[in-house]
Amino acid sequence: xxxxxxxxxxxxxxxxxxxxxxxxxxxxxxxxxxxxxxxxxxxxxxxxxxxxxxxxxxxxxxxxxxxxxxxxxxxxxxxxxxxxxxxxxxxxxxxxxxxxxxxxxxxxxxxxxxxxxxxxxxxxxxxxxxxxxxxxxxxxxxxxxxxxxxxxxxxxxxxxxxxxxxxxxxxxxxxxxxxxxxxxxxxxxxxxxxxxxxxxxxxxxxxxxxxxxxxxxxxxxxxxxxxxxxxxxxxxxxxxxx
Numbered sequence: 001x002x003x004x005x006x007x008x009x010x011x012x013x014x015x016x017x018x019x020x021x022x023x024x025x026x027x028x029x030x031x032x033x034x035x036x037x038x039x040x041x042x043x044x045x046x047x048x049x050x051x052x053x054x055x056x057x058x059x060x061x062x063x064x065x066x067x068x069x070x071x072x073x074x075x076x077x078x079x080x081x082x083x084x085x086x087x088x089x090x091x092x093x094x095x096x097x098x099x100x101x102x103x104x105x106x107x108x109x110x111x112x113x114x115x116x117x118x119x120x121x122x123x124x125x126x127x128x129x130x131x132x133x134x135x136x137x138x139x140x141x142x143x144x145x146x147x148x149x150x151x152x153x154x155x156x157x158x159x160x161x162x163x164x165x166x167x168x169x170x171x172x173x174x175x176x177x178x179x180x181x182x183x184x185x186x187x188x189x190x191x192x193x194x195x196x197x198x199x200x201x202x203x204x205x206x207x208x209x210x211x212x213x214x215x216x217x218x219x220x221x222x223x224x225x226x227x228x229x230x231x232x233x234x235x236x237x238x239x240x241x242x
Contacts, residue, residue: 018225025226028075029068046100048074049107053131055098058123066098068227069169069197074104076195076222076231077166084195086110088137089163092187094145094180095170096120099127102140105166111138113162115145148179151186162187167196171208181208185215185236194234199227 033045044066046053057065077084087109093102094115102114106128116124125142132140145154165187170180184194194216200206212218216234223230 021224021226025224028071031071031075032066046071046074048078048104051107051131051135053100053103055100055127055131056123057098058120066100067169067199069199069229070097070100072224072227072229072231073101073166073168073195073197076197077101077104077108081108084164084193086164090161091164091166092162093166093168094147094183094187095167096124096142097168099124099131099142101166101168103128103131106132106136106138106140109137110164112140114140114142117146118144145183147176147183151183155187157186160187161189162192165192165194165196167194169197169199171198172201177208177211181211181215184212188216188236190236192236194232196232196234197229198232199229201228 031047033047035043035045043054043056046055046066055066077086086105089110090113091105091110092113092115093105096102096114096116097120099114102112106112114124114128121142121144128140128142143154165184167184171177188194198209209218212234215237217237219233221231221233
């Protein structure tokens with residue numbers, strides 16, 4: 001009897017979780033809309049923080065498309081604005097891509113630095129300017145950041161103090177995972193909070209998470225099984241206890 005009861009309870013709770021997952025995912029995906037009128041440049045629209053955000057995607061590379069992980073992070077920042085209050089906080093996004101997460105963080109009142117590779121900067125700057133001009137307390141900055149490259153020069157530890165590091169879908173089948181880890185480590189002070197959304201596609205992701213855990217305390221805040229996405233909060237290990 002106990003076994004049957006336990007099985008039924010598990011089944012029901014999994015079913016409930018599954019139902020909740022689908023509901024929230026549906027809500028997140030409903031933030032995206034496509035233009036009704038076809039224009040010369042293709043763009044996608046998103047509703048966050050009471051604004052209509054228009055993102056122009058460049059189809060020629062990974063970093064120029066809005067992935068579901070970015071929507072999950074935007075939704076989280078907006079719906080958890082009390083618990084994770086980023087108003088006036090120094091926030092850096094690594095691998096900003098099209099800039100959606102950085103735009104939402106700016107609209108929420110943060111001092112944002114959006115970073116990515118040189119070849120993505122044009123489109124990133126365009127999207128950020130277009131969606132934040134005259135709408136933000138602090139105009140966001142856009143900077144080049146190649147993971148693991150010249151970090152002391154571009155982001156010297158002495159002059160940079162980030163409260164939050166945002167990262168959406170920065171781990172996939174690319175060969176720079178070690179450099180990515182070094183970058184997280186370099187940008188992190190003892191009090192920095194990393195909010196990191198990750199889509200699990202391959203074994204590589206799990207290996208990266210294990211490596212990441214050697215340097216950071218990692219906490220899973222939420223998961224979306226139907227998207228294969230997890231949202232983590234991380235802080236540097238061995239912090240002096242406050």
